[in-house]
Amino acid sequence: xxxxxxxxxxxSVQEGRISILNCDYTNSMFDYFLWYKKYPAEGPTFLIxxxxxxxxxxxxxxxxxxxxxxxxxxxxxxxxxxxxSAVYFCAAPVYGGSQGNLIxxxxxxxxxKP
Amino acid sequence: IAGITQAPTxxxxxxxxxxxxxxxxxxxxxxMYWYRQDLGLGLRLIHYSNTAGTTGxxxxxxxxxxxxxxxxxxxxxxxxxxxxxTSVYFCASSVSGTEMYYGYTFGSxxxxxxx
Numbered sequence: 563x564x565x566x567x568x569x570x571x572x573x574s575v576q577e578g579r580i581s582i583l584n585c586d587y588t589n590s591m592f593d594y595f596l597w598y599k600k601y602p603a604e605g606p607t608f609l610i611x612x613x614x615x616x617x618x619x620x621x622x623x624x625x626x627x628x629x630x631x632x633x634x635x636x637x638x639x640x641x642x643x644x645x646x647s648a649v650y651f652c653a654a655p656v657y658g659g660s661q662g663n664l665i666x667x668x669x670x671x672x673x674x675k676p
Numbered sequence: 677i678a679g680i681t682q683a684p685t686x687x688x689x690x691x692x693x694x695x696x697x698x699x700x701x702x703x704x705x706x707x708m709y710w711y712r713q714d715l716g717l718g719l720r721l722i723h724y725s726n727t728a729g730t731t732g733x734x735x736x737x738x739x740x741x742x743x744x745x746x747x748x749x750x751x752x753x754x755x756x757x758x759x760x761x762t763s764v765y766f767c768a769s770s771v772s773g774t775e776m777y778y779g780y781t782f783g784s785x786x787x788x789x790x791x
Contacts, residue, residue, distance in 0.1 A: 571716075596779045605680075605766050605782030606719070651718060653779070663709060663734065664780060668718035 565589045566654050568667035575674050581639040583670050585652035588633065592654040596664065597626060597637050600649045609650070610637070642674045678703050680783035682767050688789045689757050697752040697786050699767035707770045708750040709734075709780065710742060712763040719766065725750055757790045764788070 567586045575581045585595070594613045598606040612619040612626045612635065619626050625638045639646055649671045653664040683698045701708065710722040711734075721734030725744040739761060741753045750769075754761055764787050768780035 568718075598779070603784070605768075605784050606780075607782070608779040611779065663721055663724050665721070665735075666711075666719040668716060 564667075565592075565656070566652055566665055566667045568652060568670050570670050571668070572671045572673070575642045575672065577644055577674055577676050578641045581637075581642045581646065581672055581674065583637040583639075583650050583652075583672065585635050585637075585667055586633060587635070587654060589654070589656075590630070590633065592656075594655065595626070595628065595635050596653045597624075598651040598653060598666070600651065600669070606651060639672075642672075644674050644676050647672055647674045680767055680769060680781055682765075682783035682786050684786060685784070686787040686789075688791060689754075691758055691790055692756050695754045695757060695788075697754075697765055697767075697788070699750045699752065699783060700748050701750075701767075701769045701781070702748065703769060703771075703781065704747060705769035705771050705781070706747070707772060708744065709768045709770075710740070710750070710752045711766045711768065712736065713766060713785075714763050722752065722765075757788075759790045762788060762790045 565588050596611040597609040599609045600606040610621050610624050617628050628635045649669045651666045651669045653666045655662045680701045706727045709724045711719045720736050723742040725731045728747045731742050764785045766785045767783040770780045
């Protein structure tokens with residue numbers, strides 16, 4: 563069973579508009595969440611994170627919102643730029659004993675059109 | 677430039693052959709990971725290492741093995757490749773296996789095709 567879900571495989575947005583990427587999760591014990599951005603033929607790069615004790619974290623054009631009651635987080639990009647076209651993954655850490663690792667959603671491909 | 681180096685960048689491999697994907701980091705990160713990325717399935721963890729000398733199994737470990745002889749290197753070996761192992765493989769590292777607020781640093785990936 564997927565603990566982190568991205569139900570939209572793709573999203574197309576006009577340049578200058580807002581992009582909203584969504585992520586749902588099932589495990590209420592996650593202590594923080596991360597967003598990664600991936601361009602073709604490159605590795606994912608860390609974009610922004612949010613602690614479970616917060617409901618918003620902002621970094622320039624990127625804002626992540628967390629709704630714990632709904633087990634939902636979203637990444638807002640305002641204004642969207644063509645260079646934002648990439649695959650976006652949300653992720654959360656899981657722990658087993660003293661070891662943790664990140665589990666990822668399946669990703670959403672964002673296309674920003676000029 | 678500090679980061680993770682993966683080699684080769686891409687490879688076509690005959691089924692049944694053995695292959696080792698190399699991963700080296702120069703950031704002195706304690707934890708390292710191998711993920712595979714498949715269309716529609718996202719990133720799935722194959723194996724991980726919390727520190728040199730220790731390794732563990734992830735979500736999809738079958739057919740793969742790893743070793744962690746030192747802090748910098750974390751090779752992934754396919755003992756006898758099968759077509760279902762065709763994928764893009766990413767190596768990643770983090771400062772600690774227990775503190776991941778700033779996430780991982782990923783390599784650029786190895787695109788492997790098993791024919």
